Amino acid sequence: MDELEIVQSDHTVEVRLDRPAKANALSACVVEGLLDLLDECERRRVRLLIFSGNGAHFCAGFDLGGLQAQTDGDLLWRLIRIEMLLQRIHHAPFLTMALAHGTVVGAGTDLVCVCALRIAAPGTSFRMPGWRFGVALGTRRLVARIGTSAARSVLLEGRRFDAEEALRIGFVDRIAPGESWREEIRKAQRAACALDSEATASLLCTSVADTRSEDMASLVSTAGRPGLKSRLLAYQEAARRRTGLAKPEVLSTADPKPANLVKQ
Template sequence: MSFENRFVKVEVDRGLAVVTLDRPSANAVSLEVYDELRRTFHRLHEDSSMRVAVFTGAGKVFCGGNDVNDFVDLDFDQATEYLAHVRLTFNAMYDCGIPIIGSINGAAVGTGIVLSTLCDVRIASERAVFALPEIDVGVLGGSRHVMRLAGQGMTRLMMYTGRRIKAQEALRANLVDQVVSPDELMPTAMRLAEEIAEKSPPAIRLAKQGLNRTEMMNLKEGYEFECTLTAAVRRTPEAKEGALAFLEKRRPAYADRG
């Protein structure tokens, strides 16, 4: 798989991708970065050999938000076109067929907090902070994405004030799933990625599809859809191999990635 990006670095090893946002000094997102992120996660989705991705930021910042220079002179029509690129990027991450583990190494503000919410699991450094500061620079942010995790009260507080919250408060608000020391951040994310990568690839992809779809359904509709995916999993050779490996008390063949 080839990635010819300036600001989104990708390393792939045995179906595990590490995606690093690298745009000094604060990993601010420009239109070019949005398009690189969209293409990257679309390619990961399309490649059947991919199993899991870890997404992080280079240096001390996860993502410092949008490059404000892009917004200074935007009129209504230009803003509408720009935001279309933003939506396509966010959709590419949400719809990516493989799980994405967010390794949140520092500030995740504005677009940064939205990028973190689009990961399936979020592990944050103790030094991480989160904010929706758009109210201070004349735009509005991705509050709907944040609301999926943090709920109405915290989202409104962050949206109205632009206030930064620290990692432990983000943990209590369900914005992240685990907080670790800076030294343990990437090792923890990589251990989780390795654990997921050893599972049946078709089952993992169907599981993510089900989780995404049923999130918007009521209980009965969601479980009915999940049952159709269970039936679909049973058609795969990995399903039989997994059952046999369990009975024979051995590792399934698909867990060995070479």
């Protein structure tokens, strides 16, 4: 699809979110395209799947565009599909990698969290505001990644945390400038092929706790409360007042200064 830039080589697939005008926010079409891509990666026995984003930001999370025309049910279904996508990546039988830069918000931060390998460019910031509108998306996975205390601090306050803090608490593996990402990818390719595909899949399966049922139940029980659309509209209005934008369509307050990246 037009909003995903996919590059395939040998046993590696690189997918770049390509909605720079909307900070690569996750529309319903993008989510479905990524789910289809995961199906294809499993059929082709891919060894490494890499996520990155074109433009100034990796991913601004849930796309709020057209919010007024959607019902609570529409929005709940979109969130369920995002959770299904995140679960597929988290439990993929091949190695996954996120290359994050700029402002990363909400489901974009979740997308980084579920990847086995996580690299952030200098100046990257992360935020998970979902609990501000009463949605439990990825909470257990975040706790597993950075621990209970750090996760509660990030989620209760809905605050940004920068790349240095992300490295310190274990949210990312390394901070690396964009010009070094090709070398990071080569390292990941070597790791992805160190074992045969069956051994890799078994290792990845046994080293991740399977909380898929609990995670989906938490999402549905929180997002399924009546008034989801109203809560998102209130969040959007608060973002409008904070940023001065007439109608914010993403969950971020986009940083005006892009990260120093090179075209990969």
